[in-house]
Amino acid sequence: MAEDMDTEIEDNITEDITVGIKFKPVVSSSLKPVEGMIFSSLDASYQFYVEYANKGGFSVRKGSQTEKNGFIQYKYFTCSKEGSKPQKKFDSLEEFQGKKQKKYRNMPSIRTGCLAQIALCTTDEYGGFDDVGVTVADCKNFKRNINCYIGEFDAEMIVQRLLNKKEYKMVFVPFTGIDNHFRNVNLGAGLIAKETIESYMWLLTCFLKAFGRQPKVVVTDQDPAMKQAIESVFTESRHILCMWHIMKKVADKVGPTLCNNEDFKHRICNIVWTDSIEPDEFEMTWHEIVNEFGLIDNS
Template sequence: MEFWAIARLSQDDKGKVLAIVAIVGKKEIVITSEILTIKLQLRDTGDDDKFLKLVMDVEFIEQGYYGSTKYATYEKKHCSAGLKYLFHAIMHCLSDKVASSSERFCPKTGLPFIIPDVSKEIKPQMDMIFTSLDDCYSMYVTYAKACGFLVRNETAKINAKGEKHIKYYMCMRARVYKDKKVDTLDPNQKERLVRSNFSKRTDCGALLCVIFEVGSWKVYKFVEEHNHDLVERPDKHFLPTERHLTQLPKHVIHNMSKLNLGPVKAFNVMKTCFGGFEDVSASKVEFKNYKRQINLFIGEYDAEMVVRHLDEKKTAQPNFSYDYFTDEDNRLKGLFWCDDQAKRNYHVFGDVISFDATYAMVFVPFTGIDNDHCNVTFGVALLASEIADTYIWLLRVFLKVVGSQPKVVVTDQDPAMKKAISALFVDTRHRLCMWESWIPAYYRMEELSGLMRTISRTESENHFFGQVCNSKATLVEFMTHYETAIEA
């Protein structure tokens, strides 16, 4: 005991530890790694009677040592586990392959504690004073960003007056999740909680604790040691605190959405334009979350927002027309709109029209052909169903808006369309798509029928709008996509 009380390390000019030295009485005692190896004969092999590494690790921990056991020997011969622990501890001090004796190791991970290397200006100090908890939290978050870890806003202790007295801020990896035991054979077991992701908590002890004294908050405990790796500088932009959407990416997401480009494509465009992930200030997750938040905000007011938008267009454009109807539960069942340009197109080119409904979304465009054999739109509608009553409502609104019946209507063999056309377009000749009738002579006596004998024009228009929209889009998104396509 006297030796260890006065022992010191003998080092060379470069700081390498050569031996443990102490003078006991008048005799100098020197312990080197070679002496331990030879005198104690702990490295001889050939004996099957050995310690298991797990057993040795437990023995070391019970003795109060938490260092690496990589360089320990495990033969039982010649010594006890306690003596081997002493040998290993001394070898750890003398070895140039491991950390110095001043380095501490975490008993839970077996890794050395990590102390962040940051400037003193941003590091918390004992007895620091803060006027509010917000200032304290902001300071610790700034320190955490520089170090490379996240801060958890932990609980506070309340005094007898019901006021906050002590406040804790801890590393995000503090504490550990407790596994909930579930008896899978028990039929009465109602809940079975299964984590979908691996827990990254390591029971880290790094923390900042402040206490309320004389009208201010004072730091009275600060632990800066972490038992896990910290995020390096090149990867700090992946920290959640560094990932946030500014106004620019929000604007990009909104404008890309008009072209039916999702948030992931918007992120890839920004990443390419800015030169890398770190310059976007957010990841794909934030882009997708922002788009989801917009859809959640729209929610059940989707149809109401579209109708309000059309009403605002009616106010700004007096010749703009729209109409809609709802069911007994006030749910939107049909919506039709037609702007001034569509009305002019109909009065000039509306002798022969065609309309057809898409399959994924009941989108019904009224289509014709101009003098250049190009498609023109006379109006569009969104329907909740393809029944006769719905089409009757649609054609009634269409006639009210455009003011006259077409000479020829070309559709497919939909019986609901046929019933609605015969009821509303009494002066119009209804012709089926030539590909479905297979009788070209069917159109021989129709004026201008050479321009449109099939519904391929309408199907082409459906395909065009389908490129800038999808069946999963909200009504607000569809309206935005449609108007973008028309302006193009």
């Protein structure tokens, strides 16, 4: 994410305080830093000032910076001759107890105290890629560790986490398929704000775009909004209702007495939990059960 750097120009005139020399770089107006300029990143602002310095006849280096909450608030780019090198003092009369005298050699320095600099401040606290604080290798190692921890249960972990939490105030919609070994496979999931037709249509469209084709069969509960969304998006799919949800409501529909009747449960399960019965046979057996157990007027 890019960070906007606003500039504050201290002075365009370089000054050597050791000898009292001042000069103003003669460069094109398009290269001169102007107060209020905005850069997309810290690197972009540094490259701009380097180009200005090269044309103006001096070199620059990165100076100090001020941080807040881990983000750079102010950054200074200065002339390479800014400041002065401290002189290391040595007292030849100082006595050392059993130690060799450490001799210092004062090396010449290019620092002359030049005051040329540019100051930048951030206009937001989002930072850029340079402020992430990790390398590409760190990201790869983190991904490796995560994969080792979760193994092949990545989708299952997310599903269970979202199913067990209600504080998100969003509707969690998992997509579960059946593989060749008749095992459940989590194909994906989505979060929607409301259980409306429009929300389900958007989610199903995203699913279709990701997988490239419509499923042959779609099994859902009796949600009316989802039913209409499936008819609009999955036009080639066969939509059926989940028998588990239907059978879960049997006790509420027929009452606890009949629901605990072993003969009733055995006969209704024989026609419900099977895929070998023909539609005509199902209708005939269903009406026999309804008539025999007095459920004709049951609503």
